[in-house]
Amino acid sequence: MNGPEIHVEFAPELHVFVPRARRSDTVRAATDGVSSLGHVIESLGVPLTEVGALLVDGQEVPVSHVPVAGESVTVRTVARPQRVPGAPLRFLLDVHLGTLARRLRLLGADTAYESTDIGDPALAARSAAEQRVMLSRDRGLLRRRELWAGAFVYSTRPEEQLWDVLGRFEPELLPWTRCTACNGVLREATKDEVADQLKHGTHATYDVFAQCSACGRAYWRGAHHEQLEAIVEQAVAFTRSAVEG
Incomplete structure (x- = not known):
């Protein structure tokens, strides 16, 4: 992999989405200094509907966070029970x-x-x-x-x-x-x-x-x-x- 990288660790429940070649404790992903962390996670195969808290070097960040080289990212699964605001559940x-x-x-x-x-x-x-x-x-x-x-x-x-x-x-x-x-x-x-x-x-x-x-x-x-x-x-x-x- 060429260029700046971040290191991403997925919750075990999310391993089903990560291609087999990348199913290790930590996935290396390229970052361009422009794309959001949410975009990077989806590019690795994980829908954001399944993503809960995102931690960068131990601090929680939004999906809009733009990662920089060397950051360590932890991707947790969505919390259960999941509450959907704003409408009766349908x-x-x-x-x-x-x-x-x-x-x-x-x-x-x-x-x-x-x-x-x-x-x-x-x-x-x-x-x-x-x-x-x-x-x-x-x-x-x-x-x-x-x-x-x-x-x-x-x-x-x-x-x-x-x-x-x-x-x-x-x-x-x-x-x-x-x-x-x-x-x-x-x-x-x-x-x-x-x-x-x-x-x-x-x-x-x-x-x-x-x-x-x-x-x-x-x-x-x-x-x-x-x-x-x-x-x-x-x-x-x-x-x-x-x-x-």
């Missing part, structure tokens, strides 16, 4: 996180989801317009400056994704209040109101229903209810332990 998920979106909706979290690939600019614009936290595994998307807020989803497994989001943001859980299909708010409904969506066996067996106020979809405690109930119970217990612990 999420936006990209096309690859459909199962996570449905589970967050099941728990009552306000969760928008794009079922088609509308492109990073449109996702970032929606995040900003609706003040939603963008959840994604796309590092390029999370580097877009127009995002309201963002978070990298570390796992590819829906169960681990859910625990990660719940532990990071600690959203208020209101299970069974949102439509898992469209995110609309559910209301109580009579059997007559949803009769056109019921097969004969369902009509004869169930008496308690809910209906989405947005798309009209009907809900009842059907064959998959025990599985969904288990997800809800585990999530509530997980969140309670995180808050108390």
Whole structure:
């Protein structure tokens, strides 16, 4: 590496972003005397959405700090629970996180989801317009400056994704209040109101229903209810332990 250098030490949780050849205790990075520390960190592969405190020679600095040769930088991971100021906590998920979106909706979290690939600019614009936290595994998307807020989803497994989001943001859980299909708010409904969506066996067996106020979809405690109930119970217990612990 030619030119002035700084030495950057990343928190272990951030090593996933650093190319394998650079995964040592300290990464050497070039500095030009103009680029901000935030720019340097992103150039090494770490989205700023995942960065917490930045220390230069032991003193905390903002991401706008312009590093000079010889400085030692410590990059900590974002603090948990993470508080997003200025708006009720709302999420936006990209096309690859459909199962996570449905589970967050099941728990009552306000969760928008794009079922088609509308492109990073449109996702970032929606995040900003609706003040939603963008959840994604796309590092390029999370580097877009127009995002309201963002978070990298570390796992590819829906169960681990859910625990990660719940532990990071600690959203208020209101299970069974949102439509898992469209995110609309559910209301109580009579059997007559949803009769056109019921097969004969369902009509004869169930008496308690809910209906989405947005798309009209009907809900009842059907064959998959025990599985969904288990997800809800585990999530509530997980969140309670995180808050108390």
